Amino acid sequence: MDLLVEQIIFFAFAGMTVLAGAVVVAVRNPVHSVLALVVAFVASAGLWLLLEAEFLALVLIFVYVGAVMTLFLFVVMMLNIRELPSREGFVRFLPLALFALAAIVAMMVFVIGPQHFGLAQYAIPAHHGADYSNIRELGLVLYTHDVYPFELAAVLLLIAIIAAISLSFRGRRVGTRSQVPSAQIAVKSADRIRIIKMASEPKVKR
Amino acid sequence: MTFTIPNFIPAIPEIFMLVMICVILMTDLFLGKRIKSIAYSLTQLTLIGAFLLTMHQYGMPKVYTFDHMYVLDKLAILSKLAILLVSFFVFLYSREYIGMTKLPRGEYHILGLFAVLGMMVLVSASNFLTLYLGLEVLSLPLYAMVALKRDSGVASEAAMKYFVMGALASGMLLYGLSMLYGVSHSLDFTAVAKVVSETSPAHSLILIFGLVFIIAGIAFKMGAAPFHMWVPDVYDGSPTSVTLFISSAPKIAALIMAYRLLVESAPGLIIQWQHVLMVIAVLSIVLGNVVAIAQSNIKRMLAYSSIAHMGYMLLGIIAGTKAGYASSLFYVFTYSMMSMGAFAMLLMMSKSGFEAENIEDLQGLNSRNPWYALMMLLIMFSMAGIPPAVGFFAKLGVLEAVINANMTWLAIVALIFAIVGAYYYLRVVKVMYFDDPKDATAVTAPMDMRIAITINGLAVIALGLFPSALIGLCRNVFFG
Numbered sequence: 001m002d003l004l005v006e007q008i009i010f011f012a013f014a015g016m017t018v019l020a021g022a023v024v025v026a027v028r029n030p031v032h033s034v035l036a037l038v039v040a041f042v043a044s045a046g047l048w049l050l051l052e053a054e055f056l057a058l059v060l061i062f063v064y065v066g067a068v069m070t071l072f073l074f075v076v077m078m079l080n081i082r083e084l085p086s087r088e089g090f091v092r093f094l095p096l097a098l099f100a101l102a103a104i105v106a107m108m109v110f111v112i113g114p115q116h117f118g119l120a121q122y123a124i125p126a127h128h129g130a131d132y133s134n135i136r137e138l139g140l141v142l143y144t145h146d147v148y149p150f151e152l153a154a155v156l157l158l159i160a161i162i163a164a165i166s167l168s169f170r171g172r173r174v175g176t177r178s179q180v181p182s183a184q185i186a187v188k189s190a191d192r193i194r195i196i197k198m199a200s201e202p203k204v205k206r
Numbered sequence: 207m208t209f210t211i212p213n214f215i216p217a218i219p220e221i222f223m224l225v226m227i228c229v230i231l232m233t234d235l236f237l238g239k240r241i242k243s244i245a246y247s248l249t250q251l252t253l254i255g256a257f258l259l260t261m262h263q264y265g266m267p268k269v270y271t272f273d274h275m276y277v278l279d280k281l282a283i284l285s286k287l288a289i290l291l292v293s294f295f296v297f298l299y300s301r302e303y304i305g306m307t308k309l310p311r312g313e314y315h316i317l318g319l320f321a322v323l324g325m326m327v328l329v330s331a332s333n334f335l336t337l338y339l340g341l342e343v344l345s346l347p348l349y350a351m352v353a354l355k356r357d358s359g360v361a362s363e364a365a366m367k368y369f370v371m372g373a374l375a376s377g378m379l380l381y382g383l384s385m386l387y388g389v390s391h392s393l394d395f396t397a398v399a400k401v402v403s404e405t406s407p408a409h410s411l412i413l414i415f416g417l418v419f420i421i422a423g424i425a426f427k428m429g430a431a432p433f434h435m436w437v438p439d440v441y442d443g444s445p446t447s448v449t450l451f452i453s454s455a456p457k458i459a460a461l462i463m464a465y466r467l468l469v470e471s472a473p474g475l476i477i478q479w480q481h482v483l484m485v486i487a488v489l490s491i492v493l494g495n496v497v498a499i500a501q502s503n504i505k506r507m508l509a510y511s512s513i514a515h516m517g518y519m520l521l522g523i524i525a526g527t528k529a530g531y532a533s534s535l536f537y538v539f540t541y542s543m544m545s546m547g548a549f550a551m552l553l554m555m556s557k558s559g560f561e562a563e564n565i566e567d568l569q570g571l572n573s574r575n576p577w578y579a580l581m582m583l584l585i586m587f588s589m590a591g592i593p594p595a596v597g598f599f600a601k602l603g604v605l606e607a608v609i610n611a612n613m614t615w616l617a618i619v620a621l622i623f624a625i626v627g628a629y630y631y632l633r634v635v636k637v638m639y640f641d642d643p644k645d646a647t648a649v650t651a652p653m654d655m656r657i658a659i660t661i662n663g664l665a666v667i668a669l670g671l672f673p674s675a676l677i678g679l680c681r682n683v684f685f686g
Contacts (some may be wrong), residue, residue: 148272163350166313
C-alpha cells in the first residue's frame with residue numbers, strides 16, 4: 001500500500017479516536033457517552049488493522065463493542081439517568097485541567113516526535129504476505145512462551161469475579177424471587193393444571 | 207520455532223499458593239457455614255507451606271524460567287520469606303477482628319492470599335509484563351478488601367479513592383514502560399538495561415520521559431509524596447485489619463518493584479532517577495513528619511508516618527550503592543514489622559461496636575494492660591528511631607549509605623525531621639503512661655494474639671540489640 005494512503009487512513013482513525021474520547025467525557029447524556037466510547041473502540045480497531053493485527057482488531061470489536069459496551073448500555077439505560085444534574089467544579093478545575101493537558105501534549109510532541117521515532121531511527125516494518133496468519137502467530141506463543149503471563153491474567157480475572165461477587169452479593173434476602181431448578185424439573189403436570197370435570201351447561205333457549 | 211517445557215521448580219511456592227487458594231475457595235463454599243474457622247486455618251497452613259517451600263529454595267543459585275520472565279534470585283527468596291512471614295502475622299492478628307466486625311471470612315482470606323500471591327509474583331518478575339501483572343494481582347484484591355465493610359460509607363469512599371488512584375498509577379507506570387519498550391524493543395529487564403546503557407545522550411530524552419512516568423507510578427504505589435493523597439484516607443477508611451495488611455507486606459513488594467525497575471532495568475539512568483527520587487524522598491520525609499503531628503486520629507497519624515518512612519526507605523536506593531540497597535531492604539523489613547505491631551495493638555483495643563482509632567483511645571493503657579503498653583512503647587520507640595530499638599539501626603543504615611554517597615545534606619534533612627517525628631511517637635507513649643484511662647476495663651485478647659504481639663514487640667528490641675543477623679542477610683542479597 002502506498003505510504004501516503006496509509007498515513008491518511010492512520011490520521012483519520014487516530015483523529016476519530018481522540019475526538020470520540022473527548023466526546024465521552026464532554027457530553028452530558030451517559031448514553032451518548034457510551035456510544036462515543038463505541039466509536040473510539042471501532043476507530044482503535046482500525047488502527048490495529050493498519051498494524052496488521054487483524055485478530056486483535058476483530059476481537060476488540062466483537063468483545064468490547066459487541067459484548068462489554070452493550071452491557072454498559074443496558075446498565076446505563078436501566079439506571080435511567082437522563083442527564084447528570086450538574087458537573088460540579090467543571091469550570092473551576094477547567095484551567096488547571098487545560099494546563100495539565102497542554103503540558104502533557106507539549107511533552108509528548110516534543111519527545112515522541114519524528115526526531116526520536118522517525119524513519120531514520122526505526123525502519124518501516126516489512127509487510128506480511130497474504131498467507132500470513134495473525135491467529136497462528138498468536139497461538140504459537142500464547143500457550144508456550146507467554147504461558148506464565150497468560151496464567152497470571154487468568155488469575156486476575158478470577159480475582160475480579162471473586163471481588164465483584166463478594167462486594168455485591170448480600171446473601172439471599174427474604175422476599176427475593178429466585179428459581180429453584182430442582183423443583184422446576186420435579187414438577188408434575190398435576191401440580192400445575194387442575195382438571196375439573198363438570199357437567200356441561202344445558203342449552204339456554206332464547 | 208522451538209519450544210521447551212519451562213522449568214516449573216523455581217515457581218513451586220507460587221503454584222502451591224494458587225492451588226491452595228482454589229482449594230480454600232471451594233472448601234469455604236461447602237464447609238464455611240459449618241466450620242467457621244476453616245478459611246482461617248487453611249490460609250495459615252498455606253502461608254506456612256509456601257514459607258517452607260521458599261525456605262527450601264534458599265541458597266539456590268540465580269535461575270530464570272518461563273522464557274526469562276521469572277527470576278529466582280536471593281532478593282526474590284528473601285523478600286518472599288519476609289512477605290509470607292508478615293502475612294502470617296497479619297492474618298493471625300486479624301482473625302478476632304474479622305469475626306467481631308462480621309466481615310465475610312472466606313472472601314477476606316481468599317482475597318488476602320491473592321494479594322500475597324501478587325506480591326510473590328511481583329518480587330520474582332524479570333520482565334515488565336510479569337511485573338505489571340504481579341502488581342495488579344496485588345492491588346486488585348486490596349481495593350476489594352478495603353470495600354469489604356459494605357455498610358460503611360467511609361470504607362466505600364476509601365476504596366473508590368484507592369481504586370481510582372491505583373488505576374491512574376498503573377496507567378502512568380504502563381505509559382512509562384511503553385517508552386522504555388519503544389526504545390529498547392524488549393520487555394526483559396536485562397535486555398532493557400543493556401539498551402539503556404548503550405543509548406546515546408541524544409536519544410535518552412525518551413528514556414528520561416518514560417522514567418519520570420515510571421517513578422510517578424512507583425511513588426503512587428508506595429504512597430510517597432507528592433503522590434501520597436490516598437494514603438491517609440485509605441488507612442483511615444478501611445477496616446483496621448485491612449489497614450494492617452496494606453501497611454505491612456505490600457510495602458516490601460513496592461520496594462522490590464522500585465529496585466527491579468530502577469536498578470535492574472535502568473542502571474544507565476542512575477543520575478536521572480537519583481535526582482527525581484531525592485525530591486520525592488525529601489518531600490515525603492518533611493510532609494509525613496510535619497503533618498503527622500497535627501493528627502488526632504492514630505490511623506491517620508500512622509498513615510503520615512508511613513509516608514515519612516517511605517521517604518527514609520528511598521534514601522538507600524538514592525545512594526545507588528549495594529550497601530544502600532541492602533539498608534533499604536533492612537529498613538522495609540523492620541518497618542513492616544513495626545507497622546504491623548502498631549496496627550495490631552489498635553485491633554486488640556477494638557471491641558465490638560467500638561473502633562480504637564483516636565490517640566485518646568490509648569489513654570492509660572499502662573493501667574489497663576501494662577504488658578501491651580510496654581510492647582506499644584517499644585514499637586513507638588522503634589518507629590521514632592530511638593536506640594536500642596531496631597528502627598534506630600534501620601535509620602542509621604540508610605543515613606550511612608547516603609553519607610557514603612556524598613549526599614550529606616540529604617542525611618541532615620532526614621535527621622532533623624526524624625527528630626521532629628519523634629514528637630508524635632512519644633506523644634502516644636505519653637498518652638499511654640501518664641494519662642488516666644476513660645475506660646478502665648482491662649484489655650484482653652486471645653492467647654495466640656498475645657503470643658504474637660509479644661514476639662512482635664520483643665523482636666523489635668531483640669533485632670535492635672543484635673541487628674547483625676538480619677543486616678547480614680540483607681547484605682548477602684546484594685554482595686554475595
